[in-house]
Amino acid sequence: MAQDGSGTPRLTLVLGGARSGKSAYAERLIEALPPPWLYVATAQAWDDEMRARIAQHRARRSGGWETREAPRDLAGVLDGTEPGRPVLVDCLTLWLTNALLAEADRSEAGLAAETAALVEACARHPGPLVLVSNEVGLGIVPDNALARRFRDETGRLHQRLAALADRVVLTVAGLPLVVKGE
């Protein structure tokens, strides 16, 4: 059974475009559950634009949230969360960006292994777990090979996690369009 007795989905995947309200929607899902809530942040503030976005997300979250940083070892952080505690991962896109940009240090097999480890950590996580990610595959094919690689890896990861998830939602203009579950 994918859900506990209370009807809370174990694993929810929230996909959406830029500024589609996916983070705010995901936060509301978690805040409907009893605190303390865990916010797992994958962002690395490598420039001012990114720092501003992180500050904006942080300012929106009320008390009741604890934040852990997981720019790379997301699987390890998920495995280390306390059972029963509601967890929000925001977002997979940045985690995958970090992993892909670090790939120069490793083999291509390294990224595959890292992605597989994340999928397995999500599969065994007791939940409630909400994963946020950007849908990036609905535009024109990018000129840039790294961007093409990134959107391919993103799409593959979304498919694998969506297969595991009890609920998959695409946010459009701040509203949830349910793709799987209820």
Add this chain to the structure above:
Amino acid sequence: MAQDGSGTPRLTLVLGGARSGKSAYAERLIEALPPPWLYVATAQAWDDEMRARIAQHRARRSGGWETREAPRDLAGVLDGTEPGRPVLVDCLTLWLTNALLAEADRSEAGLAAETAALVEACARHPGPLVLVSNEVGLGIVPDNALARRFRDETGRLHQRLAALADRVVLTVAGLPLVVKGE
């Protein structure tokens, strides 16, 4: 009550990708209501490609339509429409482009104020009002800072209007996918 006695939504937001049939769909919504219909055009014909698109849209519309141009003062034009008259705004994306490109003359607060004025005009408009806009946030992050700014502003505006709307639709291949309402 968001709708009048006839069941017509006061405010409908029609989002869609390029050539997804959003304008034609929105025109059919308005043409199902008693004329005269008001078409509020935000396009500025700054090149031949744009002139051709405007001519194509205009040719599709039958009699019964009056056109008003509102490349910038969309809030003012909405406030000045006759109560009860069906109004189509096509499209918010071009209005936002015009406002963003004109921003050099003003402060960043100027764009925020202009956007807030538009949201307020939509909130107080008696309807029926149908707003058309492009969903632009589902591709790879653009290289260009202005394009990133544009898609952020677009996404934020869509969220605010979707929260006010009785009905939100995403057109896909000419077909409506209902995101809010019925």
Add this chain to the structure above:
Amino acid sequence: MAQDGSGTPRLTLVLGGARSGKSAYAERLIEALPPPWLYVATAQAWDDEMRARIAQHRARRSGGWETREAPRDLAGVLDGTEPGRPVLVDCLTLWLTNALLAEADRSEAGLAAETAALVEACARHPGPLVLVSNEVGLGIVPDNALARRFRDETGRLHQRLAALADRVVLTVAGLPLVVKGE
């Protein structure tokens, strides 16, 4: 009546982003029907990246599939298929790319005629016929005029085929979001 007595749709259009699982979903639709199944491939292997994608798609398909190549004369190949045989076309996006890139040899009217011939072949095909295509219109307007032309032509083709189809699906993270039909 759009469907035969068995409830199988005559024409299904499967749209989706990059790596959204649209091909695998479409193959499952066909493989639920009695073989032999016909795979109509529109890809031309003009570089290694493309060759790798073609090999990956081919490896996924089990026995029971016959493959025909139709990089350009897709209408002719559809007209020549045996009645009642389940047919998958993967994908329209590549067919349109091939047609658009060849347009230099012809007039713009040539592309319009070729597209009209394809739409007519789909309209008269007895089915079951499943068409796969990329949704490419939900990102920022491309800088490149050819890319803008391509996404306009793609969107127009999708609208025409969706109007003919019994079922239209948008795949998101490997999952079908039904836009038309059941």
